Amino acid sequence: QVTLKESGPALVKPTQTLTLTCSFSGFSLRTLGMRVSWIRQPPGKALEWLARIDWDGNKLYTTSLKTRLTISKDTSENQVVLTMTNMDPVDTATYYCARDVVVVPAAQIFDYWGQGTLVAVSS
């Protein structure tokens, strides 16, 4: 059974750095082809992909936020960590982690999601 769960602060101040942890079970980031992505959703708005880390350590970021994001993994602990620097009120959103895989026919999907964690940015 695949599960993911996000954890982190519910409130951060502007200019602070946000650190979120995705703890997962039911799969391993040591498995060929396995990936974990972070996606966020501002209240009442659409989903936005942020970053991805792959089984081989490859890291990818959305172009618009690349300078502020860092993704890492602790394979032995089955965790993926996302940091976002210089937080702003517009970054208020629910942050999700999701398993990101490619299935036949070469289709990328987010097939399992965490419950999400709401992060508010306010002084």
Added chain:
Amino acid sequence: DIQMTQSPYSLSASVGDRVTITCRASRSISRYLNWYQQKPGKAPKLLIYAASRLQSGVPSRFTGSGSGTEFTLTISTLQPEDFATYYCQQSYSNPQVTFGPGTKVDIK
């Protein structure tokens, strides 16, 4: 980035209705198009991938079609549990995937 649009923005329907949602891409994405369902306070759930392939466990009343720049999600007979917001997502430009703005389906 590839921009995704959806229509309508929202719709009201009754149980038993046939519902169709359209998703358009700013340029051709072949069939690299997924559909998700999201209920309030919940994470999105994958319904359809590769434009028309039904994710395991998803009821067959959900169908997807299209290719290139225009895609549709159809719910053949709307059930009470189908009232939700539906998002399309392109994976053509993986990893720079993008989502549509969503279509909210509520009760008439």
